[in-house]
Amino acid sequence: MRAIVYKRYGPPGVLHMKEVEKPAPKDHEILIKVKATTVSAADIRSRSFTVPAVFWLPARISLGFRQPKKEILGVELAGEVESVGKEVKRFKEGDQVFAASLEGFGTYAEYKCLSENGPVTLKPANISFEEAAAIPIGARTALYFLRKANIRRGQKILIYGASGSVGSYAVQIANYFGAEVTGVCSTSNLEWVKSLGADKVIDYTAEDFSRSGEVYDMIFEAVNKSSFQACMKVLKRGGTYINVTEPLPSAEMLWYQLTSGRKLLLSRNSPETSEALNFLKELVEAGQLKAVIDRIYRLEEVEEAHSYVEKGHKKGNVVIRVENNTEAI
Numbered sequence: 001m002r003a004i005v006y007k008r009y010g011p012p013g014v015l016h017m018k019e020v021e022k023p024a025p026k027d028h029e030i031l032i033k034v035k036a037t038t039v040s041a042a043d044i045r046s047r048s049f050t051v052p053a054v055f056w057l058p059a060r061i062s063l064g065f066r067q068p069k070k071e072i073l074g075v076e077l078a079g080e081v082e083s084v085g086k087e088v089k090r091f092k093e094g095d096q097v098f099a100a101s102l103e104g105f106g107t108y109a110e111y112k113c114l115s116e117n118g119p120v121t122l123k124p125a126n127i128s129f130e131e132a133a134a135i136p137i138g139a140r141t142a143l144y145f146l147r148k149a150n151i152r153r154g155q156k157i158l159i160y161g162a163s164g165s166v167g168s169y170a171v172q173i174a175n176y177f178g179a180e181v182t183g184v185c186s187t188s189n190l191e192w193v194k195s196l197g198a199d200k201v202i203d204y205t206a207e208d209f210s211r212s213g214e215v216y217d218m219i220f221e222a223v224n225k226s227s228f229q230a231c232m233k234v235l236k237r238g239g240t241y242i243n244v245t246e247p248l249p250s251a252e253m254l255w256y257q258l259t260s261g262r263k264l265l266l267s268r269n270s271p272e273t274s275e276a277l278n279f280l281k282e283l284v285e286a287g288q289l290k291a292v293i294d295r296i297y298r299l300e301e302v303e304e305a306h307s308y309v310e311k312g313h314k315k316g317n318v319v320i321r322v323e324n325n326t327e328a329i
Helices: 041-048 053-063 129-133 138-148 165-176 187-195 228-234 251-260 275-285 299-310
Strands: 002-005 016-019 029-038 076-084 096-100 111-115 120-122 156-160 180-185 200-203 216-221 235-243 263-266 293-298 317-321
Touching: 002 299, 029 096, 029 129, 041 299, 076 111, 076 129, 096 129, 096 275, 120 275, 129 293, 129 317, 138 165, 138 275, 156 165, 156 228, 165 180, 165 216, 180 187, 187 200, 216 228, 228 235, 228 251, 251 263, 293 299, 299 317
Parallel strands: 156 180, 156 216, 180 200, 216 235, 235 263, 293 317
Antiparallel strands: 002 016, 029 076, 029 111, 029 317, 076 096, 096 120
């Protein structure tokens, strides 16, 4: 089968097409013919090895010291079950599924084996494979943190980075739970973020959200580009600050938590189960959540896709269409 591999850390140019052995499912695994995958922040960090200094050693142990342990990137997929292991109960040949693969990576390929008990479930019936592939990480992350923060109807939430993958899903899911949503994004995305369900939008290039006079029950930092002090100015006492990209609290964060009664929720992976995906599937099929796709590339264009995402200006998700590609990089 064809796959995109990388043998060393570096810029997008380290990615290249290669013929590799097609996997075979174990007893409790399903073999998925991958129709679509994405370029996520996890892929960018793993390829370039851009991780916080405090996580350099753990990341090297996990990803590989001299070269990558997992040579095939890709943490999201949508596709069709081609075959199943002899002990599989949940799926059958021909099922259309979508899934996350944060633990094993490997979705930049024509086929991928996954455990039937992992974060994989039937694809929403009313969307394409490309749309389904854009849901398992960004939407699941947003859902996990909003649930963890116990978001409730009537609360006011500010989402910084509301036009990105996680942010655009956070806007929609917070709106579903009945919160009053303020989205912060660039000028060109204001109307689009509002169309996702934001009650108010703030252009960060023209307005300082901390001077608006509004206070919030929750601050959701999706891109780690706001000032923590500015967020604290507008976060109510007893409110919750969420940062989905910051792995460890700074001394300042800990001080605020100890002295102000504010809560911190920082970066962590959501549980590797299918529960959240099933919930998101229901929202999609009910028309209450939609996948946001900026661009779609072919598998052989993955280097170009990584270059685009790395610029930091994508709106929603960037998808890689895997099936029916015949050219090589």
